[in-house]
Amino acid sequence: MNNQAFSYVFWGTEKFAKDILEILIKNNLHPLAVVTAPDKAVGRKQIIQAPPVKELALKENIPVWQIADLKSSEAENFYDELRALNADFQIVAQYGQIIPTRFLQSARFGAVNVHGSLLPKYRGASPVQTALLNNDKETGVSLILMDEKMDHGDILATQSIKIEISDNTTSLLDKLAIIGGYLLIKTLPDFAAGELEAIPQNHQDATFCGLIKKEDGLIDWQELSGQEIFNRFRAYYPWPGIYYFIDGKRLLLLDLDLNEKISNFTPGQFYTKNGKLLISGNDGQTLEIKKLQWEGKNPVSAEEFVRGYKNVIEQ
RNA sequence: CGCGGGAUAGAGCAAUUGGCAGCUCGCGAGGCCCAUAACCUCGAGGUUACAGGUUCAAGUCCUGUUCCCGCAA
DSSP, X not given: XXXXXXXXXXXXXXXXXXXXXXXXXXXXXXXXXXXEOOOEEETTTTEEEOOHHHHHHXXXXXXXXEOSOTTSTHHHHHHHHHHHHOOSEEEEESOOSOOOHXXXXXXXXXXXXXXXXXXXXXXXXXXXXXXHHTTOSEEEEEEEXXXXXXXXXXXEEEEEEEOOTTOOHHHHHHHHHHHHHHHHHHHHHHHHTTOOOOBOXXXXXXXXEOOOOGGGGBOOTTTOOHHHHHHHHHHTTTTTOEEXXXXXXXXXXXXXXXXXXXXXXXXXXEEEETTEEEEEOTTSEEEEEEEEEETTSOOEEHHHHHHHOGGGEEO
């Protein structure tokens, strides 16, 4: 174990990246600079909002770059300045954009990516969600040296973690960020000192996962088992969430839990039993709905829902 | 001014072509019961978001304001 500090530039955008950066900073590893996505208009009012990583960087008085397109001419100056920093590492986590190779190579020891799966499993944009969709019992964090192919580089370190039944994408990302942060602190000094060998991935075993789309959250009760729906609920929390349409109106299912198996339930039909609001997939596996929301309405508890919408519920 | 939905009792929702503002739950009092979140009886609780307009009459139609929500990004 080598405790020597290292210098780095941090590339990241969303909360997962912010959490990792926060851990590095807490352990006295301040980045030379932060590279993050541009502020963007968010929400109904289209309010311009800074990405979480930028907010943290500003608070810590760390220089921030926000490059809309790394292939544009605007990126030229940035490239020169980046090289001038002469960092030991580029650390990349959830940056949100493909980074051209020359940027990755602009640090002494190269670029390290924090990826939320046990590579070569789940290369791509949604490793955590995909692990939950597949009802995996275990996942983890991988540190890899980035090369020109997506999530393809040699592995510096991995650490696995058990997936709890109560885990969803948010909770898993939180856990993985912490693991990833400390793994960086432990691993990078050793690698910089030449005491750690990067190991190529077993490329034949690679699996891939793509970007999640809003429509992925649409539930077809005839097509999916109760367990599959529950997996989607966990994977798509908080975005895009799971939902379907009744009479053309979107109904969001905000909180649910696996319940007993009841064979004579019609898939997708609401029932009340023992004070619980139940709905089942195509295999009779029921889900207890705890919180839901009509389009245009406030979120309501199952109890409130039952009061107001008796017409869609079988007793 | 990106598109759309909404605001009615503490909560969730109704209210037909404009015509006495209701339902379920909760709340209060009483009853039944070994007992109860169960059951029965009675009751309280509303300026229908706000301001203006049309009308004999507005929760309902028109105009403006505020707040909330879904979509999109």
